[in-house]
Amino acid sequence: MSSRRSRISEEEINELISKLQSLLPETRRRGAGRASSAKLLQETCNYIRSLRREVDDLSDRLSALMETMDNNSAEAEIVRSLLRS
């Protein structure tokens, strides 16, 4: 495994970095050139944290919502969305 890793080119690293950059929801700063690795890592961490918070929040709301519905209609609704897509 280590011998494979040593043959990773800078190209591949750069590709990953630019993919990361385009993944992030921030507007790309064309004028300033590519963001520094440190900044990029920070924004990635923030992005992942905010996504997880959203999932947490949605879980909250979904469970509260499902509590007020009868279970069969909740499940039927999910099945409907599956069949629709």
Add this chain to the structure above:
Amino acid sequence: MQATKSFEQAFLKQMLLGIQLSAVSHGSGSLQERKSAIKLSADVAMAVARGSKKWTRGLIASLSKEEQNRSFLQFVLGKEFERPAKICHSSWKIPRSKNIVRRSLRFLSKRKSNIRAPNSSVLAGTLVEKRTQVLKRLVPGGQSMDAFSLLDETLDYAACLRAQVDVMQKLMTTLEASKHSDAQRPKEKFHLLPMVGSWYSTRKGLRKRLSKRPKLTL
């Protein structure tokens, strides 16, 4: 785009199975329990829908550390889950000491700069190292990944998280809408139920179906 759509579908399907299996669907348990059940279903659904990646294995491993999750995981993953030896083994390999990780990162960056001497080496500088450490904690299974895998897995993980949020959001919207128009639905429900009745009505049927499902290979 196509890949995301099939992921979203697989995710939703797994969510449905998870919800049926857990406390939410049976009307028992406190609100907190239901919330944890939905969260667990969502995370397992995401891992199963994605398939075998380092982060999915890491996610399942960390979920299985909690006692209350085990029976659910066992049920959904079946035989694949009953290999604690394999999971434990890889966790023994995790460098627990900060110094070991720092040393290996420094070694990695030295090795990389010997090959290319890139000025913008990902691992150059303490700030990058620090941020990399944070990222390793955020991405499931990240502690045992080298820098390259970490970036790769991060991309994948973030994309799946994004899709997870999108599907759960859509689900919210759909359920809210159906709740308001429930009065108009009865006929539609009647047509739909026979079609899906055999799919999820009986626990026995569910168990059979689960055993036939392609398992997540760890």
